[in-house]
Amino acid sequence: MNIPGAHKIKNLFLAARARFPQNEAIILAYHRIFAPKTDPQLLCTSPRNFEEHLKIISQHYNPISLQALGKATKVNKVPNKSIVITFDDGYVDNLLYAKPLLEKYRIPATIFVSTHYVNKKKEFWWDELERIILLAPALPEKLSLSINKKEYTWLLTNQKKHNQHLQKWDVLQKPKNDSHRLYLDLHTLLKPLSFEKKEIILQKLASWARVQNKARHNYHVASHEELIKLSRSPFIEIGSHTVTHSNLAAQTQEKQSYEITQSKKYLENIIKKPVNSFSYPFGTHNDIGTKLPSMVKKTGYALATANYPNLVTKRTDPFLLPRYLVRNWDGKTFYKQVEKWFNGE
Ligand SMILES: [Zn+2]
Incomplete structure (x- = not known):
């Protein structure tokens, strides 16, 4: 059907879109807020550096929750220069060091937990x-x-x-x-x-x-009580990071389904809240494959995060949200890095 004037409206819309830049968001991926002697996988950001990151975020950017960003991508409205904080794995230091700082700066974050390790005092x-x-x-x-x-x-x-x-x-x-x-x-x-x-x-x-099989102090995932404390914070959302933190793409479909479904049920049972966010372990394209995003969606999650870098725009698939890995940078380095990311570098 040819509506009179439709062509003109479309042209006006395209011109308006060209005049205003694409609104973009960045999702940050942290693991631990901790300052150990050794960190071969570079998973730790010291509490001091993390506080500097939070200061930079509150001064220069628009901190929003992961769920808010997920909803924004679905209604084509991503707030510009927004930043989302996420943590993978569920280490206890997220409660000890990250939570007080997130609350101090009133910045939301999502913590993805691998449920097999809850209450175990077992190292990954x-x-x-x-x-x-x-x-x-x-x-x-x-x-x-x-x-x-x-x-x-x-x-x-x-x-x-x-x-x-x-x-x-x-x-x-x-x-x-x-x-x-x-x-x-x-x-x-x-x-x-x-x-x-x-x-x-x-x-x-x-x-x-000839090494004893004993977990190091603070090298474990939060317990039931610790997860409840985290989930009670108005700034913290608990998400799933599977049961055993297995490389999902290398597992059978039955195992994949178990990892995605069981972890959600387990967490919901502890925190008595719906678990709507999922994070793929390791999270590269190879670790995710092609079938997992629809499986995650069918299980009832609202979104899922990957581990390769890119900006989030209204065109981003909410079940393949890209993230930027954060290292143990001081505030100045962090600010430079985030600016580079927003500039597409
Ligand atoms: Zn992980």
């Missing part, structure tokens, strides 16, 4: 791997291991010297000794395995390295 597999391989005082000189029916052998002739483990090393640096190389190899080999297979291998590694 990457933290266990760090403790066993990088923090053991000394490792035996040879490791033979069968992973997924393949045999692997490592010789550790160039090992760290006494106390060298206290030196800072992270995965963005080149490996400096055989322990670093072994840690990187094992991280790659363990990542796609099921939770159960990882557990068996980590136990073997701990006894090989």
